[in-house]
Structures are given as C-alpha cells and as structure tokens.
Amino acid sequence: MTRLSEHYESTVKSAMIEEFGYENPMQVPKLEKIVVNMGVGEGADDKKKVIAAAGELSLITGQKAIITKAKKSIAAFKLRDGMTVGCKVTLRNDRMYEFLDRLITIALPRVRDFRGVSPRSFDGAGNFALGLKEQIVFPEVDYDKVDQIRGMDVVICTSAKTDDEARALLKGFDMPFTGKDIEKEKEAEAARRAEQEAEKQAARDAMQEVEAADKEASDKDDQPTAEASQDVTGGQAEEGDKEEAPKEDASKGESSDG
Structure with missing residues (x-):
C-alpha cells in the first residue's frame, strides 16, 4: 500500500x-x-x-x-x-x-x-x-x-x-x-443561493398578493346580495304594516257606531 x-x-x-x-x-x-x-x-x-x-x-x-x-x-x-x-x-x-x-x-x-x-x-x-x-x-x-x-x-x-x-x-x-479562487467561488456560490432565495420569496409574495386580491373581490361580490336580502325583508315588513293599518281603522269605526 x-x-x-x-x-x-x-x-x-x-x-x-x-x-x-x-x-x-x-x-x-x-x-x-x-x-x-x-x-x-x-x-x-x-x-x-x-x-x-x-x-x-x-x-x-x-x-x-x-x-x-x-x-x-x-x-x-x-x-x-x-x-x-x-x-x-x-x-x-x-x-x-x-x-x-x-x-x-x-x-x-x-x-x-x-x-x-x-x-x-x-x-x-x-x-x-x-x-x-x-x-x-x-x-x-x-x-x-x-x-x-x-x-x-x-x-x-x-x-x-x-x-x-x-x-x-x-x-x-x-x-x-489557490486560496483566493476558492474564496471567490464560495462567495459566488453564496450569491447564487441568495439570488435564488430572493426569487423564491418574490414568487411567494406575488402569490399571496394574488390570493388576497381574489379574496377581496369575492367579498365584494357577496356584499350586494346581503344588502338586497335586507331590502326585500324590510319591504315585506312595511307592506304588512300598511295592511294592518286599515283593519285597525275599520274596527275603530264599528265601535263608534255602537
């Protein structure tokens, strides 16, 4: 050996x-x-x-x-x-x-x-x-x-x-x-890794922005539906009040005749 x-x-x-x-x-x-x-x-x-x-x-x-x-x-x-x-x-x-x-x-x-x-x-x-x-x-x-x-x-x-x-x-x-070349290569490798990580982080941030925008648009689409349902419910309540009002007036008239 x-x-x-x-x-x-x-x-x-x-x-x-x-x-x-x-x-x-x-x-x-x-x-x-x-x-x-x-x-x-x-x-x-x-x-x-x-x-x-x-x-x-x-x-x-x-x-x-x-x-x-x-x-x-x-x-x-x-x-x-x-x-x-x-x-x-x-x-x-x-x-x-x-x-x-x-x-x-x-x-x-x-x-x-x-x-x-x-x-x-x-x-x-x-x-x-x-x-x-x-x-x-x-x-x-x-x-x-x-x-x-x-x-x-x-x-x-x-x-x-x-x-x-x-x-x-x-x-x-x-x-x-040669030591200098090794250090340069290590620095270059570290720079490449940092650049790759920055690109990945930018992609993640962009994806989060897209998801947030989609959620906001979805919330806006749901809001008019809720308001419309409130309007319909309120309208039905007002019509009910109007129908009950003539009945009360009629009952008052009958009691006065008696």
Missing part, C-alpha cells in the same frame, strides 16, 4: 464523512484513475519525436505509454484519420497513487512561478484536469537527454458526484489549490 492510499484510508475518508455526512463509508468518493496525455503535433512527420515522447512519459509514470492516433479527419488542423497525434498512459491503483504523490510533492513545486492550481478546473462530474508546460519538472526526465520541451495534460478521475466532493477529496491529498 502506498503512502497516499494509506492516508486516504486513515484520514481522508473520515474527514469527508464528517464534512458531507455520508451514512455509509462506501459512499465516500475515491480516486478511480489518472490519465496522462502528451500531444506531439509533428508526430506524423517525425516518428522519432513520438518515440521520444512516449519514452519520457513512460519514465514519468512508471508505465509503458501507448501511441494515440486521430479518430477522425479534421481539415482545419490538417489531421487525417489514423494519424499519430501523441501518447498517453492510464494509471490505476498503486501506480496512480504513486504518480499523484510525486506530482503534488515534487513536480508542481518545481514549476516556475508556481502559485497553486485553480480549484475551478473541474468538469462538473467530479473530474479534475491540469496542464503542465514542461516535462522536465519530473526528476525522472534527464534534462541533458531531452530533445525538446513538451507539455502534458493530467486528468484525475474520481467517483465523486459533485465538484465540491472531488475538490475536498483532492484537498485531502494536499493538492495545492
């Missing part, structure tokens, strides 16, 4: 369970593979350069590199189907952890004017990518034997479902993310 794999089991897993509240330890994200790719644009014209690049990549990763070829033709780049474009290595298990350890502790600190890697270089699915401009940052490459400076792309694939989880995982391995 490598140093980083032991560190993952003893420290990283428990820290992520505490941060994200996983109910099952199997839910904790982990590294799946690391793909290292080195492009050689002039490979179609000079096979020796492709072989040299593949040799350097094999030294860097500790695993034999495979030659990559174009899968389709692209006229704008003068690229033909089947043309050699570079080489790559896919690392898993112990070799993956060993490479990541050397990348973080040795190679990145040797990058000129290195100030950290961007925490935004995630693809939305928990995978992180970074580019290196020079292969000589790895001590396995002998500077005196290098025919030319070549860059490479490193893609770290994880089982994380979100970028936040993948970022926390790599941070647990001491990936040197």
Whole structure:
C-alpha cells in the first residue's frame, strides 16, 4: 500500500464523512484513475519525436505509454484519420497513487512561478484536469537527454458526484489549490443561493398578493346580495304594516257606531 492510499484510508475518508455526512463509508468518493496525455503535433512527420515522447512519459509514470492516433479527419488542423497525434498512459491503483504523490510533492513545486492550481478546473462530474508546460519538472526526465520541451495534460478521475466532493477529496491529498479562487467561488456560490432565495420569496409574495386580491373581490361580490336580502325583508315588513293599518281603522269605526 502506498503512502497516499494509506492516508486516504486513515484520514481522508473520515474527514469527508464528517464534512458531507455520508451514512455509509462506501459512499465516500475515491480516486478511480489518472490519465496522462502528451500531444506531439509533428508526430506524423517525425516518428522519432513520438518515440521520444512516449519514452519520457513512460519514465514519468512508471508505465509503458501507448501511441494515440486521430479518430477522425479534421481539415482545419490538417489531421487525417489514423494519424499519430501523441501518447498517453492510464494509471490505476498503486501506480496512480504513486504518480499523484510525486506530482503534488515534487513536480508542481518545481514549476516556475508556481502559485497553486485553480480549484475551478473541474468538469462538473467530479473530474479534475491540469496542464503542465514542461516535462522536465519530473526528476525522472534527464534534462541533458531531452530533445525538446513538451507539455502534458493530467486528468484525475474520481467517483465523486459533485465538484465540491472531488475538490475536498483532492484537498485531502494536499493538492495545492489557490486560496483566493476558492474564496471567490464560495462567495459566488453564496450569491447564487441568495439570488435564488430572493426569487423564491418574490414568487411567494406575488402569490399571496394574488390570493388576497381574489379574496377581496369575492367579498365584494357577496356584499350586494346581503344588502338586497335586507331590502326585500324590510319591504315585506312595511307592506304588512300598511295592511294592518286599515283593519285597525275599520274596527275603530264599528265601535263608534255602537
């Protein structure tokens, strides 16, 4: 077991369970593979350069590199189907952890004017990518034997479902993310959440206003009906009084005649 794999089991897993509240330890994200790719644009014209690049990549990763070829033709780049474009290595298990350890502790600190890697270089699915401009940052490459400076792309694939989880995982391995970018991203996320909450509150307020207006209109519709019923009842009472009045007058006349 490598140093980083032991560190993952003893420290990283428990820290992520505490941060994200996983109910099952199997839910904790982990590294799946690391793909290292080195492009050689002039490979179609000079096979020796492709072989040299593949040799350097094999030294860097500790695993034999495979030659990559174009899968389709692209006229704008003068690229033909089947043309050699570079080489790559896919690392898993112990070799993956060993490479990541050397990348973080040795190679990145040797990058000129290195100030950290961007925490935004995630693809939305928990995978992180970074580019290196020079292969000589790895001590396995002998500077005196290098025919030319070549860059490479490193893609770290994880089982994380979100970028936040993948970022926390790599941070647990001491990936040197730039702090300012992390703070900016947190502020931007807080602003997005505040904006979403404001929109929800505005929608709730608008709904309450509509309901209040409907209730007021309903009350106004019911009010004339009540007044009309009062008028009808009052009219019937007045007519009853008028009918009783002649009867009283007639009874008074009969009593006077007697």
